[in-house]
Amino acid sequence: MEDGPPRVSYGDFALDPDIALGRQQPRPFSAEKLAAALGHGCSPRAIKAYLQSHPRETIELELNVLVRQHHILTYALERNDAECLKVIMEYGADLKAKAFGDIPLLAYAIMRTKWTLQNATDVVKTLLVYGADSRCIPQDMWSEYVKTPKAETDHKATEPSLITRTKWCTPDRRAVLAETLNLTMRYYLWRAKRLEPPTKRTLQIAKAHKMTDLFKVPFQIIGQEPATNLVVQNIYTHIALRTPKPxxxxxxxxxxxGKTELAGQLGRLLSVSARELDCTQIGEISSLLGAPKGYEGHREVSPLNDFLTQNSGVRCVVFMDEFDKTKMDVREALLKVMDTGMHRDRKSNLEIDASQVIWILATNLGDTVISRFHSKHIATRKDADIDKISIEPLRKDLRSLFRSAYSPAIAGRINVMVPFFPFSPNEQAVVAHKFVLDMQDKARQPIDINAPQLQFMAHSHIFVVDDGKVCQHIADTSYEPEEGARSISAGVDDMRRKFGRAYSNTDEEVTDEMNNGPLTKFTVQLHPVSETDEDEITVFRDGSTVVAGPRGSGK
Incomplete structure (x- = not known):
């Protein structure tokens, strides 16, 4: 398994794979050609164009034919490119296929990183989004996701009914999983198990309205389960019922x-145009909608007016960040378009149809009420129990608050109040790991000592011992609810600076030729400090190097 499936040679793919694949388009579809394209680094765009040039029914018949005893998804996983994987999954590739005889694809995506040293987190998340069964990974390795998994099986933490799903996991394979199953992967395995799969009718309706990606929302942000449930349920029913208003x-x-992070994803997930507006930059109505026709400046660019005009009569998303910073006259100017969906173009003076707009108003208003509710009803509960807590009383309180702070007219236009809660301790650790992964990805990049890049601190492998404990420590010492993920990012910055000092602690100068050799290994771990009886994070070069596998081109 260390070497992956054999690379498939086909025609002149080695010269320019995108051009070579394009030349195959008039010919019959072939899974072998696709495997060659993946192995030679074809771009997701070229792979998509190749698939689109053939009848879908032909692709669905041929896509799951083994290529040199390996399924096409095994070749896709070798790329470690989530976008390539998504393109192929959209054409019906079989997620139940196995790698190397009996290894589930989800497990293979994780285990191969032992030899490639790549970050496969996005690939694992993509497999889960498309329906890979998290239960094929031994449950005791991720049910308490902050804990680092053990190489030995904990039978008490595994449901007896799931044992047959993990028969493939021999002691040797489990040892590899324990080494490669990182904290974020464990979290999304846990989260995937909690999701109820959509019914066939729900999927039928969603597909007809081109909103199947809406069900990927729970994988877009960390935590916020009540918020993601509200967003999915309300957008789905609004579109499915063909509601004739915004x-x-x-x-x-x-x-x-997560408010901005989730809002920024919705346009892409719904395959529609989206526009983000920073309300701190909107002082007057004219800066949002422009001057009315006949007034000076009415032909100048006006962000919201132009966007609504360009998307008249079609679904789109308008995200107004920091909505609480708007003035009353600006909010009142939006009452009609939010209510009836009718808007008069400031440039042409013609009525346009904005009835299919999905408006998202992000605000810090209500943070005290939300924090109080969280402390009383959620903070002492386990993450797994959050779905048992009704947040309807909180949503009612938020509506009352909006009514008094903004006006009954504004509050009346809001269809759904979506509260975002402080992170739980476990979620804080996952947020910390998100920033640690980013640090590891950057450290693995090639060295480039030439201006303007000047990337010296690179071509390195940062190994985190017991990532759950390390990230929990970062969260415990840095998380501030008033700042959210930003405070945790600042905590990881301290680790990043320690890596910088450890990297620089040598008289050997950096050269571009180092890229031809093995990666320099740096170890991160918690170290007890006897004077304070507390732990601190240390980063050190342990004198060893690691060689990444030759396959794959992802992170």
Whole structure:
């Protein structure tokens, strides 16, 4: 398994794979050609164009034919490119296929990183999004996701009914899984198990309205299970019922807890145009909608007016960040378009149809009420129990607050109040790991000592001993609810600076030729400090090097 499936040679793919694949388009579809394209680094765009040039029914018949005893998804996983994987999954590749005889694809995606040293987190998340069964990975390795998994099986933490799903996991394979199953992967395995799969009718309706990607929302942010449930349920029913007026959602809560991150994903997930507006930059109505026709400046660019005009009569998303910073006259100017969906273009003076707009108003208003509710009803509960807590009383309180702070007219236009809560201790650790992964990815990049890149601190492998404990320590010492993920990012910055000092602690100068050799290994671990009886994070070069496998081109 260390070497992956054999690389498939086909024609002149080695010269320019995108051009070579393009030349194959008039010919019959072949899974072998696709495997060659993947192995030679074809771009997701070229792979998509190749698939689109053939009848879908032909692809679905041929796509799952083994290529040199390996399924096409095994070749896709070798690329470690989530976008390539998505393109192929959209054409019906069989997620139940196995790698090397009996290894589930999800497990293979994780285990291969032992030899490639790549970050496969996005690939694993993509497999889960498309329906890979998290239960093929031994449950005791991720049910308490902050704990680092053990190489020995904990039978008490495994449901007896799931044992048959993990028969493939021999002691040797489990040892590899324990080494490669990182904290973020464990979290999304846990989260995937909690999700109820959509019914066939739900999928039928979603597919007809081109919104199947909406069900990927729970994988877009960390935590916020009540918020993601509200977003999915309300957008789905609004579109499915063909509601002839806009949908207005208010994202409320402390900054840094996923409001902007989730809102920014919705346009892509719904395959529609989206426009983000920073309300701190909107002082007057004219800066949002422009001057009315006949007034000076009415032909100048106006972000919201132009966007609504360009998307008249079609579904789109308008995200107004920091909505609480708007003035009353600006909010009142939006009442009609949010209510009836009718808007008059400031440039042409013609009525346009904005009835299919999904409005998202992100605000910090209500953060005190939300924090109080969280402390009383959620903070003492386990993450697994959050779905048992009704947040309807909180949503009612938020509506009352919006009514008094903004006006009954504004509050009346908001269809759904969506509260975002502080992170739980376990979620804080996962947020910390997100930033640690980013640090590891950057450290693995090639050295480039030439201006303007000047990337000296690179071509390195940062190994984190017991990532759950390390990330929990970062969260415990840095998380501030008022700042959210930003405070945790600052905690990881301290680790990044320690890596910088450890990297520089040698008289050997950096050269571009180092890229031809093995990666320099740096180890991160918690170290007890006897004077304070507390732990601190240390980063050191342990004198060893590691050689990444030759396959794959991802992170």
């Amino acid at each position: 949908l207005v959602l208010a994202f409320a809560g402390l900054p840094g807890h």
